[in-house]
Amino acid sequence: MVEMPLIDREKCNGCGLCIRVCYCQALVLVDNVVTVIETEECGWCTQCEAVCPTNAISCPFEIVIEEE
DSSP: OOOOOEEOTTTOOOOOHHHHHOTTOOEEEETTEEEEOOOTTOOOOOHHHHHOTTOOEEOSOOOOOOOO
């Protein structure tokens, strides 16, 4: 199973900002709440988490950039 962003349905206000930034189209609105569609295309960019105004999205991974 691919790790995907987690949605807190209680916090989601259905604004759709996360859907607009998701380049792999892994997020959709269902009954005015964001839902994750499992896909192997998710590059774990964490943009959905960053733009969520209600902190309803959490990503179970972290991007770490090492400087040389």
